[in-house]
Amino acid sequence: MERRIIEFLKENKETFISGEEISRKLKVTRTAVWKHIQNLKENGYEIVAQPHYGYRLAGIPDKLLPDEISYRLNTKIFGKRIFSYVSTTSTNDVAYMLAEQSMPEGALILSEKQTKGRGRMGRQWASPPGGGLYFSVILRPKITPTEAGKITLMASISIAKVIRDSFGLEAVIKWPNDVYIGREKICGILTEMNAEQDGINFIILGIGINLNTAPGSLPKGAASLMCKTKKQVNRIEFLQKLLCELELHYLKIKNLKFEEIITQWRDLSMTLGRRVKVKWRSNLIEGQAMDIDSFGALIVRDDFGFFHHILSGDVSVMK
Amino acid sequence: MERRIIEFLKENKETFISGEEISRKLKVTRTAVWKHIQNLKENGYEIVAQPHYGYRLAGIPDKLLPDEISYRLNTKIFGKRIFSYVSTTSTNDVAYMLAEQSMPEGALILSEKQTKGRGRMGRQWASPPGGGLYFSVILRPKITPTEAGKITLMASISIAKVIRDSFGLEAVIKWPNDVYIGREKICGILTEMNAEQDGINFIILGIGINLNTAPGSLPKGAASLMCKTKKQVNRIEFLQKLLCELELHYLKIKNLKFEEIITQWRDLSMTLGRRVKVKWRSNLIEGQAMDIDSFGALIVRDDFGFFHHILSGDVSVMK
Numbered sequence: 001m002e003r004r005i006i007e008f009l010k011e012n013k014e015t016f017i018s019g020e021e022i023s024r025k026l027k028v029t030r031t032a033v034w035k036h037i038q039n040l041k042e043n044g045y046e047i048v049a050q051p052h053y054g055y056r057l058a059g060i061p062d063k064l065l066p067d068e069i070s071y072r073l074n075t076k077i078f079g080k081r082i083f084s085y086v087s088t089t090s091t092n093d094v095a096y097m098l099a100e101q102s103m104p105e106g107a108l109i110l111s112e113k114q115t116k117g118r119g120r121m122g123r124q125w126a127s128p129p130g131g132g133l134y135f136s137v138i139l140r141p142k143i144t145p146t147e148a149g150k151i152t153l154m155a156s157i158s159i160a161k162v163i164r165d166s167f168g169l170e171a172v173i174k175w176p177n178d179v180y181i182g183r184e185k186i187c188g189i190l191t192e193m194n195a196e197q198d199g200i201n202f203i204i205l206g207i208g209i210n211l212n213t214a215p216g217s218l219p220k221g222a223a224s225l226m227c228k229t230k231k232q233v234n235r236i237e238f239l240q241k242l243l244c245e246l247e248l249h250y251l252k253i254k255n256l257k258f259e260e261i262i263t264q265w266r267d268l269s270m271t272l273g274r275r276v277k278v279k280w281r282s283n284l285i286e287g288q289a290m291d292i293d294s295f296g297a298l299i300v301r302d303d304f305g306f307f308h309h310i311l312s313g314d315v316s317v318m319k
Numbered sequence: 320m321e322r323r324i325i326e327f328l329k330e331n332k333e334t335f336i337s338g339e340e341i342s343r344k345l346k347v348t349r350t351a352v353w354k355h356i357q358n359l360k361e362n363g364y365e366i367v368a369q370p371h372y373g374y375r376l377a378g379i380p381d382k383l384l385p386d387e388i389s390y391r392l393n394t395k396i397f398g399k400r401i402f403s404y405v406s407t408t409s410t411n412d413v414a415y416m417l418a419e420q421s422m423p424e425g426a427l428i429l430s431e432k433q434t435k436g437r438g439r440m441g442r443q444w445a446s447p448p449g450g451g452l453y454f455s456v457i458l459r460p461k462i463t464p465t466e467a468g469k470i471t472l473m474a475s476i477s478i479a480k481v482i483r484d485s486f487g488l489e490a491v492i493k494w495p496n497d498v499y500i501g502r503e504k505i506c507g508i509l510t511e512m513n514a515e516q517d518g519i520n521f522i523i524l525g526i527g528i529n530l531n532t533a534p535g536s537l538p539k540g541a542a543s544l545m546c547k548t549k550k551q552v553n554r555i556e557f558l559q560k561l562l563c564e565l566e567l568h569y570l571k572i573k574n575l576k577f578e579e580i581i582t583q584w585r586d587l588s589m590t591l592g593r594r595v596k597v598k599w600r601s602n603l604i605e606g607q608a609m610d611i612d613s614f615g616a617l618i619v620r621d622d623f624g625f626f627h628h629i630l631s632g633d634v635s636v637m638k
Binding site: 120121146148152176190192194198199312313 | 440463465467495510511515518630632
């Protein structure tokens with residue numbers, strides 16, 4: 001009911017709506033309307049009550065409320081189910097557990113903060129509360145484990161594109177999974193999978209974006225979008241755009257149009273054409289980053305002219 | 320204590336040991352010895368009690384008892400922890416759950432029967448009670464998801480070798496994961512993993528072998544070792560040998576000596592050199608099975624001379 005009241009108020013954002021009209025429209029008593037309005041206010045909604053005029057929605061709370069995320073969300077898969085936490089160990093862990101219990105593809109798990117946020121290769125991912133966007137999506141693509149890199153690539157493209165389109169900032173991708181603005185990391189991606197050799201059972205796509213995070217609470221080398229735009233970013237709007245973009249690119253993978261993703265990735269990459277150093281366990285390869293292949297592996301040509309297809313490792317771009 | 324009594328009786332299998340001697344040796348009362356002996360008998364141990372002489376171990380139950388499996392088991396990793404079930408859904412499921420809870424590498428999970436035994440690609444794996452060997456091992460190799468096929472290959476080699484060495488039967492491997500004797504399938508392997516793009520968190524190596532299974536309870540195309548040897552196979556002995564063999568080959572992968580495994584695999588393969596048909600989703604490739612590559616992929620040359628490296632799919636050997 002509260003959801004319906006908010007939707008009604010949203011549709012009439014410019015004017016006051018009387019309690020009587022709400023009560024008539026939604027078929028509840030005026031006392032019930034009043035009670036729901038009080039609840040909504042407690043949840044952070046700014047609702048102005050003007051005697052003789054009624055109610056008007058003046059502000060939406062800066063919370064990752066499922067109702068706000070799904071309001072007019074234009075997707076068919078991503079975010080059709082939403083689980084929003086104030087705090088959790090890691091949204092990837094929750095998503096993994098839900099996926100094991102047959103939760104369908106597209107389910108979205110968010111948290112205002114993570115107590116054990118993880119990055120690639122068991123590293124920590126700083127997840128302070130206050131303006132970050134930490135979420136995971138359950139995916140069930142019919143691909144092999146070797147192709148899992150495609151999901152990471154399509155996610156990094158989607159994020160870079162939404163940042164570019166929304167704020168005009170030059171977001172670039174560092175292979176395979178980081179989004180940078182200038183020299184600072186804005187976003188990380190952690191793709192985890194449950195698979196057999198023949199195919200993936202499910203993938204958890206985990207994304208952490210520093211949206212409005214205060215610079216002081218971020219590690220060195222990281223920045224938030226707010227630092228760059230100099231104003232608060234609307235998290236819900238950003239998330240909705242991102243979910244649409246992710247779905248768009250995900251469908252390309254499903255429809256075997258990965259070549260389109262590679263093309264876009266090339267345009268957004270800060271790695272290609274540069275001299276790079278790749279570390280992977282005891283291996284160290286230095287050379288020119290040439291391209292990515294049809295599995296999403298980075299192709300590096302070393303100084304002897306040999307080509308290496310690199311599916312995992314730490315890449316640093318040299319000056 | 321019962322374990323120690325059994326070990327003591329085993330060490331003196333040829334003679335009778337008096338209750339007094341056991342009580343002195345193990346520092347328990349004679350009444351306690353008597354009680355433990357009763358328990359052991361109830362668990363299926365055949366213990367002959369002769370007045371004035373004492374006890375003698377005449378038979379060990381045909382059960383997958385952890386104490387029997389670990390008795391003089393000569394491994395450093397495989398089977399250092401054992402979980403034995405009378406019935407479970409699937410030993411892979413139990414192993415997966417334990418692995419998520421940080422169970423160390425080498426833990427062995429067995430069951431007398433599986434109610435939801437699984438094969439590759441979501442297929443069923445018949446797991447009737449009565450003489451089968453269904454087990455899973457938790458592994459934590461430092462390899463990438465693309466290399467997971469190595470684990471399947473090394474397992475199939477180990478199984479084929481133990482069958483050959485123990486019974487002189489011509490066990491062969493059908494790529495990637497089945498062990499055959501003649502035209503009948505004796506064993507299947509299901510490798511499942513939890514991974515990120517950069518590396519595997521853990522692998523569950525699941526093995527199902529028809530040892531003493533009655534032919535009537537097996538699906539068409541399958542046979543048990545007992546059908547071939549015409550006598551009961553000692554399950555514990557077979558398992559112990561197999562665990563040693565698995566560990567030997569597993570260490571080769573860990574020590575980057577996969578080439579040795581490939582060499583052995585070539586010798587045991589029923590697929591190489593034959594004309595094969597490979598189905599994978601909507602793809603169908605027909606050609607000559609040439610070799611396997613350094614990732615364990617099957618290399619097939621089609622009739623146009625093109626080479627295909629196949630990491631997953633259904634292979635049928637043509638006549």
